[in-house]
Amino acid sequence: xxxxxxxxxxxxxxxxxxxxxxxxxxxxxxxxxxxxxxxxxxxxxxxxxxxxxxxxxxxxxxxxxxxxxxxxxxxxxxxxxxxxxxxxxxxxxxxxxxxxxxxxxxxxxxxxxxxxxxxxxxxxxxxxxxxxxxxxxxxxxxxxxxxxxxxxxxxxxxxxxxxxxxxxxxxxxxxxxxxxxxxxxxxxxxxxxxxxxxxxxxxxxxxxxxxxxxxxxxxxxxxxxxxxxxxxxxxxxxxxxxxxxxxxxxxxxxxxxxxxxxxxxxxxxxxxxxxxxxxxxxxxxxxxxxxxxxxxxxxxxxxxxxxxxxxxxxxxxxxxxxxxxxxxxxxxxxxxxxxxx
Amino acid sequence: xxxxxxxxxxxxxxxxxxxxxxxxxxxxxxxxxxxxxxxxxxxxxxxxxxxxxxxxxxxxxxxxxxxxxxxxxxxxxxxxxxxxxxxxxxxxxxxxxxxxxxxxxxxxxxxxxxxxxxxxxxxxxxxxxxxxxxxxxxxxxxxxxxxxxxxxxxxxxxxxxxxxxxxxxxxxxxxxxxxxxxxxxxxxxxxxxxxxxxxxxxxxxxxxxxxxxxxxxxxxxxxxxxxxxxxxxxxxxxxxxxxxxxxxxxxxxxxxxxxxxxxxxxxxxxxxxxxxxxxxxxxxxxxxxxxxxxxxxxxxxxxxxxxxxxxxxxxxxxxxxxxxxxxxxxxxxxxxxxxxxxxxxxxxxxxxxxxxxxxxxxxxxxxxxxxxxxxxxxxxxxxxxxxxxxxxxxxxxxxxxxxxxxxxxxxxxxxxxxxxxxxxxxxxxxxxxxxxxxxxxxxxxxxxxxxxxxxxxxxxxxxxxxxxxxxxxxxxxxxxxxxxxxxxxxxxxxxxxxxxxxxxxxxxxxxxxxxxxxxxxxxxxxxxxxxxxxxxxxxxxxxxxxxxxxxxxxxxxxxxxxxxxxxxxxxxxxxxxxxxxxxxxxxxxxxxxxxxxxxxxxxxxxxxxxxxxxxxxxxxxxxxxxx
Numbered sequence: 018x019x020x021x022x023x024x025x026x027x028x029x030x031x032x033x034x035x036x037x038x039x040x041x042x043x044x045x046x047x048x049x050x051x052x053x054x055x056x057x058x059x060x061x062x063x064x065x066x067x068x069x070x071x072x073x074x075x076x077x078x079x080x081x082x083x084x085x086x087x088x089x090x091x092x093x094x095x096x097x098x099x100x101x102x103x104x105x106x107x108x109x110x111x112x113x114x115x116x117x118x119x120x121x122x123x124x125x126x127x128x129x130x131x132x133x134x135x136x137x138x139x140x141x142x143x144x145x146x147x148x149x150x151x152x153x154x155x156x157x158x159x160x161x162x163x164x165x166x167x168x169x170x171x172x173x174x175x176x177x178x179x180x181x182x183x184x185x186x187x188x189x190x191x192x193x194x195x196x197x198x199x200x201x202x203x204x205x206x207x208x209x210x211x212x213x214x215x216x217x218x219x220x221x222x223x224x225x226x227x228x229x230x231x232x233x234x235x236x237x238x239x240x241x242x243x244x245x246x247x248x249x250x251x252x253x254x255x256x257x258x259x260x261x262x263x264x265x266x267x268x269x270x271x272x273x274x275x276x277x278x279x280x281x282x283x284x285x286x287x288x289x290x291x292x293x294x295x296x297x298x299x300x301x302x303x304x305x306x307x308x309x310x311x312x313x314x315x316x317x318x319x320x321x322x323x324x325x326x327x328x329x330x331x332x333x334x335x336x337x338x339x340x341x342x343x344x345x346x347x348x349x350x351x352x353x354x355x356x357x358x
Numbered sequence: 359x360x361x362x363x364x365x366x367x368x369x370x371x372x373x374x375x376x377x378x379x380x381x382x383x384x385x386x387x388x389x390x391x392x393x394x395x396x397x398x399x400x401x402x403x404x405x406x407x408x409x410x411x412x413x414x415x416x417x418x419x420x421x422x423x424x425x426x427x428x429x430x431x432x433x434x435x436x437x438x439x440x441x442x443x444x445x446x447x448x449x450x451x452x453x454x455x456x457x458x459x460x461x462x463x464x465x466x467x468x469x470x471x472x473x474x475x476x477x478x479x480x481x482x483x484x485x486x487x488x489x490x491x492x493x494x495x496x497x498x499x500x501x502x503x504x505x506x507x508x509x510x511x512x513x514x515x516x517x518x519x520x521x522x523x524x525x526x527x528x529x530x531x532x533x534x535x536x537x538x539x540x541x542x543x544x545x546x547x548x549x550x551x552x553x554x555x556x557x558x559x560x561x562x563x564x565x566x567x568x569x570x571x572x573x574x575x576x577x578x579x580x581x582x583x584x585x586x587x588x589x590x591x592x593x594x595x596x597x598x599x600x601x602x603x604x605x606x607x608x609x610x611x612x613x614x615x616x617x618x619x620x621x622x623x624x625x626x627x628x629x630x631x632x633x634x635x636x637x638x639x640x641x642x643x644x645x646x647x648x649x650x651x652x653x654x655x656x657x658x659x660x661x662x663x664x665x666x667x668x669x670x671x672x673x674x675x676x677x678x679x680x681x682x683x684x685x686x687x688x689x690x691x692x693x694x695x696x697x698x699x700x701x702x703x704x705x706x707x708x709x710x711x712x713x714x715x716x717x718x719x720x721x722x723x724x725x726x727x728x729x730x731x732x733x734x735x736x737x738x739x740x741x742x743x744x745x746x747x748x749x750x751x752x753x754x755x756x757x758x759x760x761x762x763x764x765x766x767x768x769x770x771x772x773x774x775x776x777x778x779x780x781x782x783x784x785x786x787x788x789x790x791x792x793x794x795x796x797x798x799x800x801x802x803x804x805x806x807x808x809x810x811x812x813x814x815x816x817x818x819x820x821x822x823x824x825x826x827x828x829x830x831x832x833x834x835x836x837x838x839x840x841x842x843x844x845x846x847x848x849x850x851x852x853x854x855x856x857x858x859x860x861x862x863x864x865x866x867x868x869x870x871x872x873x874x875x876x877x878x879x880x881x882x883x884x885x886x887x888x889x890x891x892x893x894x895x896x897x898x899x900x901x902x903x904x905x906x907x908x909x910x911x912x913x914x915x916x917x918x919x920x921x922x923x924x925x926x927x928x929x930x931x932x933x934x935x936x937x938x939x940x941x942x943x944x945x946x947x948x949x950x951x952x953x954x955x956x957x958x959x960x961x962x963x964x965x966x967x968x969x970x971x972x973x974x975x976x977x978x979x980x981x982x983x984x985x
Contacts, residue, residue: 151420153459156467176564198516244559247524258523265527 223253412631694750703973725761734762774920801906812970
């Protein structure tokens with residue numbers, strides 16, 4: 018990247034990062050009514066979103082579109098393997114659609130209902146949505162999906178479905194697992210220093226997913242240690258293969274938590290449920306991304322961190338606004354946003 | 359009178375529900391209605407009477423499309439008929455095709471799985487070949503021991519590392535003995551007690567084990583024969599299913615033919631689902647139609663509709679101009695140029711259709727830049743070869759070639775030879791400065807015409823202030839002409855007096871004042887914006903005019919290239935000379951011809967269209983019958 022492009026990207030990132038709404042701020046928004054939330058969002062992010070009471074999906078689409086527009090701007094200075102890495106990373110958004118499609122078709126949900134749940138990703142769409150929705154049965158859809166860029170991921174999902182049936186968690190985890198393996202593979206083609214910095218941010222995410230999947234596979238699905246370990250994704254910062262293999266052999270959640278390396282042991286020590294642990298781990302992985310965005314000089318790691326944080330912000334805001342629109346009480350919204358005490 | 363897209367009328371048709379499909383079919387047959395979503399009547403007419411019809415149509419159409427991809431021979435052309443399509447007819451046929459598709463999809467899935475199985479067996483057979491040289495009793499693989507379990511098979515290479523680590527959590531081991539094409543051929547062995555747990559794990563890793571048949575007692579060669587037999591059987595099964603699929607399609611050809619006919623007739627009404635509004639048996643349809651077809655529409659609807667209806671035509675109002683679709687006048691000669699215009703953008707409803715001017719200036723510039731009797735003739739003749747498949751290329755090529763021939767006579771140039779044909783004017787090389795000056799004059803004329811068109815478009819759109827005071831309006835034209843005059847005085851008379859200053863400054867002041875009124879923001883921001891835009895206006899006019907120097911540059915370049923070819927040819931013997939001249943001319947026609955064609959297009963788009971043409975028009979997309 019040229020000096021000019023670096024300066025451009027650095028400035029862009031600084032401006033965009035200053036507009037990010039932190040998780041704590043979002044939690045404070047829960048106490049406000051919808052109008053004041055939108056005013057706060059406008060004040061902090063600079064974006065003015067329209068609320069359509071008749072169509073709650075409209076605000077979700079706007080939030081996603083704004084984020085994707087920003088990613089397009091951030092991607093401009095990149096080329097070659099760096100660009101390919103970020104283009105792949107942004108596919109995370111499309112995975113949401115992929116999961117909606119697979120779950121929907123396997124559950125026999127009507128195509129129009131599935132369509133309503135899909136996010137309009139505009140130029141980021143790789144999936145032939147119209148043809149997929151027109152599929153009359155799930156296997157027809159899988160055959161179609163196998164011809165797309167997601168063919169590898171879909172084949173894994175098909176195998177999981179045939180093995181365990183329409184279990185939403187297992188299907189989602191299988192799709193995410195393949196995505197992270199491929200993402201790490203793309204990161205290998207980055208320059209050494211960039212790859213190391215990006216891996217640091219990615220590592221937090223991978224630790225989070227691996228630990229939570231391990232807990233669920235072992236203690237909710239009661240799978241064997243070997244199979245539980247096999248279904249994990251590529252390794253992250255602190256939970257390396259040997260560590261995960263050791264944890265997989267343990268017989269209770271408490272035993273696993275007690276054997277975790279720091280800071281995970283300290284963070285999860287007094288938390289009872291796996292879903293609460295999920296939230297703490299997510300918050301921690303986002304704090305790693307925030308550190309990289311605000312304190313590290315590496316532009317690739319900062320860009321990747323921004324994408325991670327912005328994706329989480331969009332998700333939290335969607336949950337908050339949707340909750341308010343549907344008139345849910347604050348505790349329920351807080352739960353949906355993943356706020357734990 | 360300058361050509362513009364065809365005059366349009368807004369049409370509103372009130373009719374009874376029972377006539378809606380007949381109206382849709384009549385309008386589709388004429389191809390005259392660009393449907394318009396009506397927001398005003400939405401509060402009163404809240405229903406969408408064609409919505410249910412459209413939903414079934416959509417499903418049927420999608421299934422028909424999927425099934426049609428299996429047709430080995432195309433269906434007969436659909437029957438033309440005005441017979442109405444009922445919702446029941448669509449539903450019945452949709453159910454038939456749904457069942458048919460379910461059968462096809464099931465067969466497809468079977469074939470897919472079988473195909474996958476064949477792939478796995480081939481991999482296993484490949485594994486087995488590695489044992490062929492060994493004196494090994496493979497029967498052991500079937501006769502699982504009481505304590506030891508041994509399995510041979512394949513696993514995708516991408517899953518191998520994780521599987522090996524996972525197996526280390528059990529008492530099993532895995533060993534690769536061969537790798538090929540992303541597949542690892544492995545032996546897995548361990549204590550029999552853990553076989554269930556390990557089997558589950560291996561399945562998740564997509565492990566495919568080699569199964570030793572019961573009757574097998576002998577060598578690897580026997581097992582190989584067994585695998586070959588399995589592949590043969592699987593392929594025979596797939597062939598049988600493909601045959602079944604083909605027979606299924608053949609048996610349902612009549613249904614498919616009916617579906618095609620029905621879909622053709624149902625399409626017009628189904629496509630109106632989002633625009634047709636109704637309430638209590640009354641239906642309202644709105645859209646844009648060419649004004650010249652008004653009477654024909656009235657007549658056809660009177661003929662086709664059974665019940666009374668009300669038809670209203672109205673002229674578009676100024677605030678609607680942006681939404682009125684543009685339909686360009688059809689012209690055989692201008693059609694390919696219209697295509698190039700649309701590449702830039704569709705002319706707005708009240709904008710000038712620049713196709714004619716574009717065609718004329720493009721062809722003339724091509725000739726000026728590539729003037730040669732021989733080369734032009736070759737281009738014109740070669741273009742004729744494309745007449746059947748690409749008539750557009752032929753028209754552009756013949757006109758450009760003829761223009762090239764015409765300017766070839768003007769320059770006296772034949773296949774690069776400058777002294778064979780007497781020049782009607784002179785060869786550009788004789789006085790390049792004069793040629794460059796003429797190119798600038800041509801450019802200035804081009805820009806003036808573009809400015810005049812812009813002014814006309816502003817007036818037509820009711821943007822009077824912009825037409826008078828903006829940089830693209832009368833003030834801009836005044837500034838350009840004054841600046842050109844002042845430049846002439848400085849260059850040729852070495853004089854720049856108060857008159858010249860006043861002529862340039864006055865329109866510039868008008869433009870600046872207009873920009874000042876248009877901009878908002880703080881004082882500094884407005885000063886900056888006005889200064890930069892004013893400067894940009896001056897620079898764009900200067901650079902735009904000088905851009906046309908390339909017209910002269912390419913005419914000189916054409917001769918220089920030919921001279922280079924002759925210089926090389928002159929160093930060779932007679933055969934070499936002939937070959938070099940031939941290849942050189944081919945090179946000039948292909949390479950320089952392509953460059954000149956692109957440069958002409960560039961001048962048209964950036965120095966012409968961008969000055970007067972918004973390109974934001976909406977294409978006229980009529981309701982029509984389509985298979």
